[in-house]
Each structure stands twice: as C-alpha cells, then as structure tokens.
Amino acid sequence: MNILLLHQYFLEEDDPGGSRWNELTRVWTNKGHSVTVIAGMMHYNGKEKKEEYKGRYFVKKQQGPVTVFRCHVSEAYNKNFLGRLWGYFSFMFSSLWAGIFKVKGKYDLVVVTSPPLFVGISGYLIAAIKRKPFVFEVRDLWPESAIATGVLTNGLIIKVAYWVEHFIYRKSKLINVLTPAFYKTLAEKNKVEPERLIQISNAADFSLSDHLLQSFDRETFRREHKLDGHFVITYVGAHGVANKLDQLLDAGAALKDTNVLFLLIGQGMEKDKLVKLAADRGIGNVRFLDSVPKQEVFCYILASEMGASVLKRVDTFKTVYSNKTFDYMACKKPILMAIDGVSRELVEDAKAGTYVEPENTEAYNKIIREYLADPGRLATEGENGYRYAKENYDREILAERYLELLKKVLKP
Numbered sequence: 001m002n003i004l005l006l007h008q009y010f011l012e013e014d015d016p017g018g019s020r021w022n023e024l025t026r027v028w029t030n031k032g033h034s035v036t037v038i039a040g041m042m043h044y045n046g047k048e049k050k051e052e053y054k055g056r057y058f059v060k061k062q063q064g065p066v067t068v069f070r071c072h073v074s075e076a077y078n079k080n081f082l083g084r085l086w087g088y089f090s091f092m093f094s095s096l097w098a099g100i101f102k103v104k105g106k107y108d109l110v111v112v113t114s115p116p117l118f119v120g121i122s123g124y125l126i127a128a129i130k131r132k133p134f135v136f137e138v139r140d141l142w143p144e145s146a147i148a149t150g151v152l153t154n155g156l157i158i159k160v161a162y163w164v165e166h167f168i169y170r171k172s173k174l175i176n177v178l179t180p181a182f183y184k185t186l187a188e189k190n191k192v193e194p195e196r197l198i199q200i201s202n203a204a205d206f207s208l209s210d211h212l213l214q215s216f217d218r219e220t221f222r223r224e225h226k227l228d229g230h231f232v233i234t235y236v237g238a239h240g241v242a243n244k245l246d247q248l249l250d251a252g253a254a255l256k257d258t259n260v261l262f263l264l265i266g267q268g269m270e271k272d273k274l275v276k277l278a279a280d281r282g283i284g285n286v287r288f289l290d291s292v293p294k295q296e297v298f299c300y301i302l303a304s305e306m307g308a309s310v311l312k313r314v315d316t317f318k319t320v321y322s323n324k325t326f327d328y329m330a331c332k333k334p335i336l337m338a339i340d341g342v343s344r345e346l347v348e349d350a351k352a353g354t355y356v357e358p359e360n361t362e363a364y365n366k367i368i369r370e371y372l373a374d375p376g377r378l379a380t381e382g383e384n385g386y387r388y389a390k391e392n393y394d395r396e397i398l399a400e401r402y403l404e405l406l407k408k409v410l411k412p
Contacts (some may be wrong), residue, residue, distance in 0.1 A: 200402040
C-alpha cells in the first residue's frame, strides 16, 4: 500500500515527545509499504521554528524510508489560546495545499490523526479530490477535552468545533480510537456504525526497552545525574494546563522529610510558571528537565523507582490512556496513576502500580509513603506491567493489526 498520513506533530529524528506514529510507520515500511507524511514545522511544545524552516512554507525531507513534507505552522502556536488556534488553522491550510499540489505520485488512502481536529478537514478534502478512502484517528476527544480544561470557552468556536467533529465522523470510511471509552462515546453519543469503528491503542515500544534492560548501567547513570540516594518518581510529558502538574509540587512539599525526588521531563506552556512556583515555595525535591530524545527518556525511566501519569481531575480524562504509561511498563517500572477511568483500570488490571486521586495531596502522601515502606512492591509491580504490556500492547503486533484493517478499506 501507498499511505498518505496527515499528522501535525509527527516527530523529527531525535525529537522528544509522543512517537506513536514514527513507530507505526517504521513497522509498515519495514513490511514493504510506502508512507508519505504531511507534518507541521513546529514541535508540539516548541516556541519557534528551526532555522531551516524560517521564512519557508514547505520543506521536503527524508526520515529513513518515510518521505515527510514539513508545512507551515504559525509561530504564535505556543504563546496563548488564540495563538494555538491560529497554529491549528495555519496547518490546516498549509497541509491542504501540500496534499493537493506538493505531494506527487499515487497513494491508496489518506490517514489523518488528531488532535488537532481541524486537520481532518484537510484530510477529507485531499481524499475527496484524489478520490481515495479517508481514515480518521481519534487520539483525544476534542473539543470535549479543551472545554473540560477551560482552554476552550468561546461559544461560537465550540459550535464550529462540534460541527467539524460530526462532519469528519460522517465522512470517514474508518475511524480508529485509542481507548474503549472513546469507542463507546463514538458508538453511543456520535452514532458511528460499529463496522466503521476500530480500536488500535497506544502501545509499548519494546524494540528500545528490551535492549536497554540488558545493557543499561543504572548505578552509573544515577550517580552521573545526581539521582543517588533518592526515591525517584519520573513524569515524562507535556507541562500544560491539562496536566495540572502543580499537584506534583504539592506532593513534593508533603514528602519533603523523605528522600523522594520528583523528576519532571518535558516542555509546555505552564513550565515556566511551575519552575517559578517551585522556587517561590522552596520545594527542593522537584527537579525540572527539558525534553530529551526517547532513548534518553528511557534511561531516566530505568534509573527511577516509579513513573507518574498525571492529568487534571476532569471527567473527560477518564476516557484517555496516557502515552507514557506504556513506556513505564516497557521499562518494568510501577506506575503512580493520577488519572481515573480507563487508565486506572489499565494499571489495576495489570497489577502494575497504584491509582492516586488526581489533585489529592493527602492521597499522594499516603500512597508514596506505603511504597517507601515496602520497596519489594516495585519489582513485583514492574514485572507485572511489563508482562501485561507484552501480551496486550506490543507496538509491533498492534502496528501489523492496524495495517490489516487498513487493507480492508481498499476492498470493494
């Protein structure tokens, strides 16, 4: 198959962040399929374009066997809500132009992954003009999540967003969702027919973790990065409004009499504010690091005692799986799961960690002290999570299953 993928946040080589689609396309191209990607010029948590993109609207690049067309995204993207919205629309227009006029050759179907939701319009129009099947993937229920976190408040924009959502769902030949809760919402609330719904979830990348589990020098890494003597709980991911990471600062303050160290790795609109807040409050057991490539992320996870998955306490987030949960599992680390709903169920079914009520400092304090008093739990729950992910969420296996479902779309 020749696949055209629209993904605003498709990572560049050695970029930090969610690499789901980089890994999927690697598996697909290894199996002899062709993948062309239309992607944005701004990283999800970036504040400006790379020098090679400044003053340019389209740049064609090669990432291994995958051809990538980098398209214009406004540099106002991470400044405020209006900047973020214009970042979405600017990519919608530039990706549409690229799909129609820049991408050459024939392809069999168009796959769009969201958020942002508006790129679905580009994908639909490209597919319609080229007369190819249109496949849509839902990685987040948008605009619901933006409304729940208070990011989206304008009534007119909310109406437009819901209209776009329903339009895209109607026009998709196939819709992939990442969690059982998403599946239920689309089937029951949005009335999407079951034959058009599939679920290929986020997954664990064992190709990297299995190698590191054999070769990683944990003690040397901890010593070199000043982690010695600490009970390290690592959070990897965005530092945004939806993550509500000040709850980890509160937990750090409550645990200041212990050797617990919260290690927060990533970028986002709230990071500067969080760093200042930690300094102003004198919270010395929370350490911030900038984003690092995935191999280095795995090293920090392996050097930790636990991994934390954290989101704001809103009902919408009961439907999501946290990307990094699967990375923690792949590295045999138990999970401090501060997300209710399907993420909590995942960890409890796997016996791979403990749920802590989001934004509840007392719960953090109690549960983490229980781990400090019973270190044997760490190895047991880490092994449980690894085994469960290997059996149910192996990226290689799910990538192949996704491919087989896409092939069925091409059949009359």
